[in-house]
Amino acid sequence: MRYAMAVDTKKCVGCSDCVVACQTENNVPIGYCRDWIVEVVDGTYPQLELEIRSERCNHCANSPCVRCCPTGASHYSDGGIVLVTHDECIGCGACIASCPYDARYPHPDGYVDKCTFCIHRVREGQQPACVEVCPTKCLYFGDLEDPESDVSKVLKKRKYKTLIPEAGTDPQLYFLI
Amino acid sequence: MKEELIVSGRLNEYIDPNLHIWGWEIPLYLFLGGLAAGILFFAALFYLQGKENEYKAAVKWAPLLTPIFLILGLTALFLDLHHKPYFWQLYTNIKFQSPMSWGAWTLMVVTPLSIIWSATYIREVFPKWDWKYRWLYQLEEFFQSKRTEMAWILVVFSVILGIYTGILLSAFNARPLWNTSILGPLFLASGLSAGAALIMMMSKNKLERKLFSKLDLILITLELFFIVHLFMGFLASTQVQIEAAELFLGGPYTLPFWIFVVFIGMIIPAFLEWWELKGHHIPAYLPAMLILFGNIMLRFLITYAGQASRYLY
Numbered sequence: 001m002r003y004a005m006a007v008d009t010k011k012c013v014g015c016s017d018c019v020v021a022c023q024t025e026n027n028v029p030i031g032y033c034r035d036w037i038v039e040v041v042d043g044t045y046p047q048l049e050l051e052i053r054s055e056r057c058n059h060c061a062n063s064p065c066v067r068c069c070p071t072g073a074s075h076y077s078d079g080g081i082v083l084v085t086h087d088e089c090i091g092c093g094a095c096i097a098s099c100p101y102d103a104r105y106p107h108p109d110g111y112v113d114k115c116t117f118c119i120h121r122v123r124e125g126q127q128p129a130c131v132e133v134c135p136t137k138c139l140y141f142g143d144l145e146d147p148e149s150d151v152s153k154v155l156k157k158r159k160y161k162t163l164i165p166e167a168g169t170d171p172q173l174y175f176l177i
Numbered sequence: 178m179k180e181e182l183i184v185s186g187r188l189n190e191y192i193d194p195n196l197h198i199w200g201w202e203i204p205l206y207l208f209l210g211g212l213a214a215g216i217l218f219f220a221a222l223f224y225l226q227g228k229e230n231e232y233k234a235a236v237k238w239a240p241l242l243t244p245i246f247l248i249l250g251l252t253a254l255f256l257d258l259h260h261k262p263y264f265w266q267l268y269t270n271i272k273f274q275s276p277m278s279w280g281a282w283t284l285m286v287v288t289p290l291s292i293i294w295s296a297t298y299i300r301e302v303f304p305k306w307d308w309k310y311r312w313l314y315q316l317e318e319f320f321q322s323k324r325t326e327m328a329w330i331l332v333v334f335s336v337i338l339g340i341y342t343g344i345l346l347s348a349f350n351a352r353p354l355w356n357t358s359i360l361g362p363l364f365l366a367s368g369l370s371a372g373a374a375l376i377m378m379m380s381k382n383k384l385e386r387k388l389f390s391k392l393d394l395i396l397i398t399l400e401l402f403f404i405v406h407l408f409m410g411f412l413a414s415t416q417v418q419i420e421a422a423e424l425f426l427g428g429p430y431t432l433p434f435w436i437f438v439v440f441i442g443m444i445i446p447a448f449l450e451w452w453e454l455k456g457h458h459i460p461a462y463l464p465a466m467l468i469l470f471g472n473i474m475l476r477f478l479i480t481y482a483g484q485a486s487r488y489l490y
Contacts, residue, residue, distance in 0.1 A: 016185040037185035068348055070278035071266040088266050091259025093191075093198040094277050100351035100488045102196065105189035110260030164488045166415075167350060 002061075002144040003079035003117055004172040005131070006151050006160065007054050011138035014039055014052040018130035018139065022056075025118060025129035029108050034115040035130055051177075054130065054139065057082060057103040057115035058163065058171030065095035065104065073111075079143060080172065081119050086111040100167040117141070144172075196352075196484040202257035204476035207342045208371075209250035210284070211364055211472070213243040214339035215372020217291055219389075221331035224324060232388070234380035237298040242375070243291040251284065276348045280341040287334050290327055297321045339368040342476075346483060354421035354479070354486035357410060363403040364476075370396035371472040374446075378465035386461055390450045393468065397447045404439065421486035430482045438478060442471010 014037045022028060022035050035056035042049045059082050066074045066082060073088035074095050084095075089111040096104045096112060107113040118128035122141075126132070131139040142149030147156075151174070160174045183193075191198045220240045223229065229236040258264055268285065272278040297320050300306045308314050320327070343364030346355040370393055377389040411422035425434045446464035453459040 014184055019185045032189050033185065033187050036183050036187040038181060039184045040179065040181045042179045064350060067274045068277065070272055070275045070281060071270045072272060073266070087263060089260050090263045090266050091261070092257070092277060093259065094275070094349075096192070096198045097196070097484070098349045098351050102192050105192050106198070106259040110258075110263075112259075167488055 001079035001146075002172070003059065003081055003122070003142070004144045004151050004174060005056075005059075005117070005128075006140040006154050006158075006174040006176055008136075008138040008140070008154075008158075008176040009051050009053055010176065011136045012037075012052040012054055013136055014054075015135060017133050017135055018054050021129040021133040022115070022118075025121075026116070028113075032105055032107075032113070034103075034113070053175055054134075055101070055103075055163075056130070056173065057117075058101055058169065058173040059115075059117060061170035061172060062168060064098040064100070064167075064169060068094045068098045070094065077119060078123070081117045081122075082114075083116055083119065084112050084114065100164055100169065101171075196487070199257065199480055199484065201477070202253040204473070204480040206250040206253040206257075207345075207364070207476040207480070208473045209246040209253070211339055211342050211368025211476075212371040212375065212469075213246040213250070213287070213291065214335040214342075214365075215369040216240055216243050216375060217287065217294070217331050217372075218335040218339065218369060219372055219376060219392075220294065221328035221335065224328045225332065231382075232376075232380075232385045233382065234385055235376045235389070237302055238379050239372070239376045240291065241295045241299065241302060244288070244295055247284065247288045247291055251288065276341060276345045280338075280345055283334055283337050283341060286330070287338050290331055290334070293320050294324075294327055294331065297324065336365065339365040342368065346479065349483075351488065352421075352483045352486050353411075353417045353488070354424060355483040357407060357418075359403055359407045359410065360479070363400060363407065366396050366399045366403060367472050367475055370400065371469055374465040374468035378462050380461070387454070390453060390461075390464075393464070394447055394450050394454070397443045397468075401439070401443060417488055420489070424482045424486060429485075430478055433474065434478050434482075437474040438471050441467055442474060443468075446471070 016037050019033055019035055023033060028034055035054060038053045038055055040051040059080060061080055063082050066076060070092060071088050071090055073085045075083060077083045091106055091110045091112060104112050104114045121128060127141055131141045140150040140154045142151040144152055146152060155174055158176045160176050162171045162174060187193055216239045219235045223232045224236050255264060267281045271282060297317060340361045343361035347357055347360040350356045373389045373393045373396060377386055380386045408422050411418040424430045446467040449459050449464040
């Protein structure tokens with residue numbers, strides 16, 4: 001099993017509904033977020049190109065955060081989802097410094113927090129909250145090893161990229177372009 | 178022109194707008210750890226060479242300060258933790274891929290040894306010292322007979338401690354400025370140089386001062402070579418590394434680095450020591466203080482600038 005997510009940058013309108021859904025579902029403290037919207041404008045007016053991306057933890061297959069965690073609090077869970085066990089985390093910040101995507105933050109309670117791909121929902125057969133609410137249906141989630149999953153099917157049809165693959169992290173968040 | 182914006186307003190504390198997860202605590206620890214490692218390395222080395230009465234400052238006096246440095250350093254590390262009540266998790270796990278984990282275990286070996294080493298010499302340094310209890314005197318006698326064994330462990334573990342302070346940072350490939358294997362040797366050389374400087378400052382023996390002055394000169398030359406090598410490596414690498422190097426080559430950290438670390442912390446003291454070796458009188462504290470100042474600045478600037486360097490996407 002290998003959980004992954006695909007984000008259709010052609011369909012995303014940057015409404016931030018995924019951000020709010022995540023904050024609500026996961027009780028993210030006010031002022032923080034586990035996912036966010038990036039807008040990239042490229043070119044010179046009037047030849048402008050716009051790419052909108054809904055970003056979050058890349059649940060890397062070769063995660064620097066898991067590697068450098070001194071206590072094993074950062075670990076791989078079901079299907080490669082990268083999680084933090086709260087009461088093993090000492091809040092040293094090594095994983096935060098090691099993440100090239102800046103996807104982690106220290107929770108006000110002390111432990112380090114990040115996107116969990118809503119593992120509590122996924123285990124019950126539901127979609128992550130961000131995928132569930134997306135009004136343009138631009139987020140696809142599922143098991144890459146299952147050829148019938150939403151994410152496998154869309155990655156077969158479309159061109160895609162990952163973010164800074166040269167960082168050697170083997171990211172599992174795919175951006176359809 | 179390419180413009181990238183986070184439009185949903187991500188403003189996670191310590192992450193945005195620029196990463197600043199590590200404040201003064203980490204560089205202070207890196208400095209104190211490196212300094213203690215330097216002193217203990219020379220103490221153990223010269224003890225093993227049978228020079229304990231010749232080089233008293235190195236073997237007996239300066240090590241008395243190392244428990245203080247290490248405990249202050251550990252306190253700084255503890256203060257840096259965001260989830261403090263769980264700090265003991267460090268010592269219920271060993272993760273070999275995580276430098277922070279084996280660094281924590283190294284400190285667990287070096288800190289008690291530094292205390293024991295100092296305790297075996299404390300009555301020699303302070304003749305009026307009284308252990309009060311008989312069993313403490315017996316313990317002292319036992320450890321005094323084990324100095325050779327302790328020195329061998331210290332020689333190895335002080336080098337590990339010194340080099341680990343650099344490896345800790347170099348393991349983070351997300352921060353290109355840190356992600357270079359030269360950082361370990363650079364921090365080791367700079368820790369040894371700080372240790373030698375402090376010993377030189379405490380020494381009352383001309384021969385010992387001269388030896389550590391020479392050692393410092395060699396170590397500073399080595400450090401300068403590592404620094405040149407560091408920038409050569411960066412500039413010959415990818416855009417990510419080039420931009421990391423530019424933080425020190427025209428970027429915001431240029432003046433503090435080249436003036437405080439290289440000029441005041443290395444070139445001036447090296448010149449002063451060379452001048453002294455030529456036979457002129459230079460007060461020992463002057464180059465020593467400059468070296469310690471340069472050392473602490475190096476740790477602060479590398480820690481802060483590293484967090485400003487990042488992958489481009």
